[in-house]
Amino acid sequence: MQTPVSSVILVIIASFIGSFGAVFLKSGACRLQRKWGSLLCNWPLAAGVAAFLLSSVFFVAGVKNGQLSVLYPMASLGYVWTLIWSRLFFKEHLTRNKFIGVAMILTGIVFIGLGDR
Amino acid sequence: VSSRLIRIILNHPIALVFGCTLLGAAAQVFMKMGAIGLSRSAPLQLLTNFPLLFGYSLYGISTLFLVLALRRGQLSILYPVIALTYVWVTILSMLIFRETMNVVKGIGLAIVVGGVGILGTENSTKPESESGDAEEPELASVSAREGTDR
Numbered sequence: 001m002q003t004p005v006s007s008v009i010l011v012i013i014a015s016f017i018g019s020f021g022a023v024f025l026k027s028g029a030c031r032l033q034r035k036w037g038s039l040l041c042n043w044p045l046a047a048g049v050a051a052f053l054l055s056s057v058f059f060v061a062g063v064k065n066g067q068l069s070v071l072y073p074m075a076s077l078g079y080v081w082t083l084i085w086s087r088l089f090f091k092e093h094l095t096r097n098k099f100i101g102v103a104m105i106l107t108g109i110v111f112i113g114l115g116d117r
Numbered sequence: 118v119s120s121r122l123i124r125i126i127l128n129h130p131i132a133l134v135f136g137c138t139l140l141g142a143a144a145q146v147f148m149k150m151g152a153i154g155l156s157r158s159a160p161l162q163l164l165t166n167f168p169l170l171f172g173y174s175l176y177g178i179s180t181l182f183l184v185l186a187l188r189r190g191q192l193s194i195l196y197p198v199i200a201l202t203y204v205w206v207t208i209l210s211m212l213i214f215r216e217t218m219n220v221v222k223g224i225g226l227a228i229v230v231g232g233v234g235i236l237g238t239e240n241s242t243k244p245e246s247e248s249g250d251a252e253e254p255e256l257a258s259v260s261a262r263e264g265t266d267r
Contacts, residue, residue: 025180029188045184052180056148060169063145064152069210069222072145073203073229079196079236097238101196104232111225 003066003116010062011071018055019081023089024048070116076105130186134198137186140179142205146213147172200233 028045063071080102086092126132151169156162163169186195207226210216 025184026187029184032184032188049180052176056173056176060148060152060155063149064155067210067216068145068149068214069207069216069218069226072206072210073226076203076229076233079233083236097235101232101234101236104228104235106232108225108228108230108232111228112222113225115219115221115223115225 003070007062007064007066007071008074008113010058011074012077014055014058014062015075015078016081017051017058018075019078019085021048021051021055022078022082023085024051026090067116070112073112074109077109079105127185128189130189130195131198133182133186133189134195135201137179137182138199138202138205140175140182141202142209144172144175144179145202145206146209147175149210149214196236197234197238200230203230203233 024044025048028042028048031042031044059075083094083098083102087094126136147168149172151166151172154162154166154168203226207218211218
């Protein structure tokens with residue numbers, strides 16, 4: 001069973017939306033307090049959950065057809081996006097290892113795609 | 118004993134993220150099961166699609182674990198453990214959906230896992246940090262301290 005290109009595109013869109021979920025969750029997690037009531041006013045947390053939900057809609061539509069073992073690793077593109085946002089929004093340092101990691105993720109995804117042909 | 122265990126887990130982002138990978142992988146499998154049963158003609162069936170709803174619930178719990186872990190550790194530190202999810206999902210896909218594995222896919226998976234794993238290794242003071250699991254709690258505690266300093 002070959003994985004259709006449309007499924008791959010849907011998963012890539014899901015990874016892009018999901019990467020914003022991680023950014024919002026991180027900023028929401030920094031504001032967490034012991035009081036449960038404060039959860040309700042934590043808008044970044046809500047935005048993070050919303051982004052993950054929206055992302056999952058695209059993901060579910062993507063994995064309906066094709067192999068999960070091909071499509072799920074492709075969601076790791078989200079890390080590539082997240083790295084960019086980590087640098088932009090949290091001023092985390094971009095190091096050599098992160099560049100190597102991103103290059104490996106992209107290479108691995110290409111291999112998985114080729115293995116499916 | 119159990120409350121102490123819970124406290125230990127809550128204070129160790131790596132343990133939380135490990136739980137997150139197991140739940141997350143199971144969630145993907147249930148979501149795929151649910152997705153197979155979805156039809157465009159009857160969108161309301163979504164509400165009675167048990168595997169999909171169960172998958173979403175697992176995904177939600179897994180996300181909660183991730184939030185608690187992120188609170189303690191730097192976003193990028195937790196990646197090496199998160200990368201395990203790819204291994205669980207692939208094993209489950211082969212067992213449950215009879216998906217095929219070949220050398221090229223296997224190499225690709227290994228490169229992706231390695232790539233995700235290496236993203237979080239740069240903050241270690243030791244150069245060979247990417248090799249051992251025993252190093253990870255130390256990495257995490259370093260990041261937790263950084264978190265409180267900020």
